[in-house]
Amino acid sequence: MPDEQRLLPEEILIGDSPVIRRVREQVRNAAETEVPVLITGESGTGKDIAARLLHDLSVRRNKRFVKVNCPAIPGTLFESEFFGYEPGAFTGAIGSRPGKFEQAHNGTIFLDEIGELDSSLQSKLLQALQDFRFVRLGGTEDRNVNVRLICGTNRNLAAEIEKGTFRTDLYYRINVIQIAMPALRERSADIPQLMEYFVRLYSDQFGKPVTPISATLLQVLQAYHWPGNIRELENLAKRHVVLGGEEYILSSLRERNENEALLPDVDLNTPLRVQTKKALRQLERKIILNVLQAHKWNRRKTARSLDISYRALLYKIKEAGVPPLRTVKTDPRKSA
16 A cells, blocks of 8 residues: 555544553554564454554555464464475475465564463474574475564463463563553543444445434443453444444343343333433442442542542442442441
């Protein structure tokens, strides 16, 4: 794609929240270098999108971007997939084939979910990453490649090192610059913009008219915890476009909620705004109660955790009907 047609970071990593603006700036800065980048974050937060953007903003933009889904490669095929093979290397190896590293020569290789590799495969990968020199399976000739390395993981690799499941030397090899992709619940202010983008995208793709999302429904979406992150929101927008009607989004969220307590049952005789207000009140009560319990009913710690003022918390506690203090069971013998 010519430079003048290339999308800007804000057109790919959509949103105006401080966390996503920071990610865009980190991507811009990292793209100017050739050092390895580790992109962390929960599944569905857009690690692959950030990796692709890193490549598109770099001097390697006109070369190949090769994505490798590490968990999808069986250990027995690791060497042939990564380093390629020569004829006769194994049964059925009639011709030669370049591996992922050679395919990405002069471009970028993205090792997605690198934390899923077992320790034996990590050591083989580390050897190749030392100087990007390797030998094809069944071959004798050393091969060199020039690639930009980007890795992604949804695991806490520092914690995996403590458990002995991830190599320390590999961690420091891949983690020169780290970019943390925020969970969608941490950037709920971006949900209206993201939802509008996906609805228009799939309306165009499926030839369906754009169905606007009401402000009250957007409040419900912003209050939802989004365990599947942006991928889940995208699927919800697709369902909205195909099926039409906000009741499908409400029913979908209810189905996805683990304990089916997020939203009340749909009442066909009650206006949407009334049902939405009730749902938000129930969700807010649940969140406040859970955080209060996590902080052993310390309201000041709870207010800091929720990033609201202490006075606002007291008001919300009263409004949501949450008990102001934990009920303490007393021994009736002591109350006599």
